[in-house]
Amino acid sequence: xxxxxxxxxxxxxxxxxxxxxxxxxxxxxxxxxxxxxxxxxxxxxxxxxxxxxxxxxxxxxxxxxxxxxxxxxxxxxxxxxxxxxxxxxxxxxxxxxxxxxxxxxxxxxxxxxxxxxxxxxxxxxxxxxxxxxxxxxxxxxxxxxxxxxxxxxxxxxxxxxxxxxxxxx
Amino acid sequence: xxxxxxxxxxxxxxxxxxxxxxxxxxxxxxxxxxxxxxxxxxxxxxxxxxxxxxxxxxxxxxxxxxxxxxxxxxxxxxxxxxxxxxxxxxxxxxxxxxxxxxxx
Numbered sequence: 001x002x003x004x005x006x007x008x009x010x011x012x013x014x015x016x017x018x019x020x021x022x023x024x025x026x027x028x029x030x031x032x033x034x035x036x037x038x039x040x041x042x043x044x045x046x047x048x049x050x051x052x053x054x055x056x057x058x059x060x061x062x063x064x065x066x067x068x069x070x071x072x073x074x075x076x077x078x079x080x081x082x083x084x085x086x087x088x089x090x091x092x093x094x095x096x097x098x099x100x101x102x103x104x105x106x107x108x109x110x111x112x113x114x115x116x117x118x119x120x121x122x123x124x125x126x127x128x129x130x131x132x133x134x135x136x137x138x139x140x141x142x143x144x145x146x147x148x149x150x151x152x153x154x155x156x157x158x159x160x161x162x163x164x165x166x167x168x169x
Numbered sequence: 170x171x172x173x174x175x176x177x178x179x180x181x182x183x184x185x186x187x188x189x190x191x192x193x194x195x196x197x198x199x200x201x202x203x204x205x206x207x208x209x210x211x212x213x214x215x216x217x218x219x220x221x222x223x224x225x226x227x228x229x230x231x232x233x234x235x236x237x238x239x240x241x242x243x244x245x246x247x248x249x250x251x252x253x254x255x256x257x258x259x260x261x262x263x264x265x266x267x268x269x270x271x272x273x
Contacts, residue, residue, distance in 0.1 A: 037206070079263050
């Protein structure tokens with residue numbers, strides 16, 4: 001991480017990520033907020049690439065920038081009378097203070113702690129090692145995650161199924 | 170000046186604080202969900218940067234954790250957005266200030 005290209009890539013991606021995340025707070029239209037959120041997700045994916053985490057970066061683009069943002073857009077489209085504004089509640093100022101305090105504390109701790117930095121470089125490629133770990137050491141959480149996905153899919157279908165569906169049968 | 174672990178951790182802290190503010194202060198339920206997703210992203214970024222920089226016997230464990238977090242986040246987003254649509258159907262609004270059915 002010493003050549004000029006990597007440093008420039010980090011600063012550009014970090015400012016893209018943080019800037020569009022802050023714009024999500026500021027912007028008034030909810031649709032614009034989702035578009036900026038996608039931009040922030042893509043910036044995080046780029047940061048994963050600079051950390052030589054190729055598989056996680058691709059998963060981030062596919063699942064966050066692809067699937068989850070489409071889900072959020074659908075939720076906005078399916079609630080047409082709810083208002084498109086992105087306003088805050090009455091608790092705006094205390095919550096802003098709380099968020100600033102929490103962010104400042106995490107940042108300070110991460111700067112002050114003496115992490116045991118390893119000397120190795122970036123990973124060569126991670127997908128095969130992640131796959132092996134998922135099917136050997138982490139096989140139980142892997143299976144539980146698949147059951148969780150199935151349960152949440154069925155739960156979402158049952159929740160939003162239109163009323164009177166069973167009466168028509 | 171080279172880019173180290175602390176740079177990524179500070180980016181993660183700022184992302185987390187932004188997501189926390191969105192979650193706590195937004196009036197629209199979808200805005201709250203966007204904040205939760207941003208906090209997931211901040212945590213994932215921190216996992217991956219620790220996995221890259223910090224000494225460890227199994228450095229790829231952080232990546233496996235991130236894969237699980239992304240899975241759980243997808244399941245959570247599906248359920249939460251289904252709940253948002255359901256609340257909108259019964260109440261006609263997803264303004265978190267006006268969903269006060271459990272309030273005395």
